[in-house]
Amino acid sequence: MMDDYALPFWIYLGVLAVFVGGAMKKILASHLGATPPLVAWLGATVLVERLWAFCLPAALLLLALLLGLACCLYAAARTGPTQNDADMHAPHGKAVLITGCDSGFGHAAAKHLDALGFEVFATVLDLSGDGARDLQRTCSPHLTLLQVDITQPQQVQQALLDTKAKLGLKGLWGLVNNAGVCVNFGDVELSLMSNFRGCMDVNFFGTLSVTKSFLPLLRQAKGRIVTISSPAGDQPFPCLAAYGASKAALNLLINTLRHELEPWGVQVSTILPSSFKTAHSSNHAHWERQHKQLLQGLPPALLEDYGEDYLTETKELFHRYASQANPDLSPVTETIVQALLSPRPQARYFAGPGVGLMYLIHSYCPFSLSNRFLQKLFLKKTLAPRALRKQSGFDLNLLNNNNNNKEEEEKLK
Incomplete structure (x- = not known):
């Protein structure tokens, strides 16, 4: 048969x-x-x-x-996404540097890794800020705070010298590239060039600067590089082009590093979180400032074409989306631990619900379907730009006038 x-x-x-x-x-x-x-x-x-x-x-x-x-x-x-506890490396005595610890994932990771017994070097923008003071108050003496703006090479080099001085002959087991920023939101045409440069300076060039500077210590320890990226770097989220483009560049950089550092014994992983409440994301005043800066920076003709109500709706949608985000950051911090301690860390981790499904649809479904899924999932805009609404109204009036003319002609016949 x-x-x-x-x-x-x-x-x-x-x-x-x-x-x-x-x-x-x-x-x-x-x-x-x-x-x-x-x-x-x-x-x-x-x-x-x-x-x-x-x-x-x-x-x-x-x-x-x-x-x-x-x-x-x-x-x-x-x-499999997890490893047995018996297979994991012991955290005690392992030194890890985490960038962007003023708030969000970095702040939570610094606390968590310190509690597990890591020797943590936590970089902050402001040593006198609330985040830094909270880490000083709640963490062990093994945690070291470093004031670093990763876009400033001098500060990065000073952090390297301070870290070397404290580690002595010991290498650095882990680098957690967490520091990042979303400078602005909005359509590509509405985003200033300074917004694109601001995202690239922090998310790409700043992370590259830190990684290159600390690589000798990481190679010495045959350690780990763990980078917090974003699904926006792989998929076209509406109104996040500046942020997404910087994360796309970062993703390619990290993937290239993974291949290049394999002979050195340095393992490289990327973490892709779902939506979480971090930094200013749930702060309504933050979105209002962003909205105001956008309105002030736009040429009058462009503002007229899009309409202030169109921009206001985008702002409100971002604020609503951020307010519904998950406040529990533990899925990300636990994933960081997995990437640092697993004998065979994955190249890519999904942290939080829904990310895997999003990538599944992105990988296997037609582009039109996956793109529509993103639009429905992220920003459900109801308003079109003002110029398009006017054009639609003009076309509708023209159609009605043509129909009326035809009816008059029929009556005359």
Whole structure:
């Protein structure tokens, strides 16, 4: 019976099984909770339906399902998101430098790693600020605060000298590149060139400066580089072009470093968080300042084309999205620990719910569908730019006038 089926059937079978296995690989590594069993069942259902459409015999159908299951299990075994505690490296005595510890992920990570027994070097913008004082008050004497603006090479070099002086002959086990900024929000045409440069200065050039400066210490210890990036660096989130472009450049840099540093024994990982409440994200006054600066910086003609109400809606949508973000930062801090202590750290980690699903849709669905998903997930804009609304109104009036003229002509006839 099986001799009746040509080679293309077997090729189709193999390709479909690999597709399902690849999809399951992403799902099982994405922290989706109860979703994987559902998606696995849907995948198996699609597989059965396609094979049944080809009228394959029951034995071959069973073989296909077993092959798909084997692919899933193999992928899960190779890319499981966590490691057993017994396999993890011990944190005690390992030195880690974390950038951007005034607030957010950096602040939470500095506390968490200090509590685990790491020797933490935490960089802050302001040694007298609330974040720095909180770290001094709550952390152990093993934590060292360093005042560093990562866009200033002199301050980065001074931090390197201070770190070397305290470490002595010991190398640096981990560098956590966390410092980052979203200078502005809005459409590309509405974003000032200074906004793009501001994001690039911090998120890309600043991180590059710190990484290059501390690489000798990391190579000495055969340590780890862990970089907090963003899904906006891989996917076109509306109104985040300046931030996303800087993160895209950062992602490529980190991926290149991962290959180059492998011979040195330095492991490199990227963490992609979902939406969390960090820094100014939930501060309404912050969004108001951003909105005011945007209005003041726009040429009058451009403001007229887009309309102040269009910009106001964007601001309100950002504020609403940020206010609904997760205040619990532990998924990110725990992932940082995984990347620092795992014997075989992953190249890429998803931290928080929904990120894995987003990348699954981005990887396997048509661009039009994934783009629409992003727009519905992130900013659900209802207003079009003012010039387009006027144009639509003009077209509608023109259409109505044409219809009225035709009706008059019909009456005259």
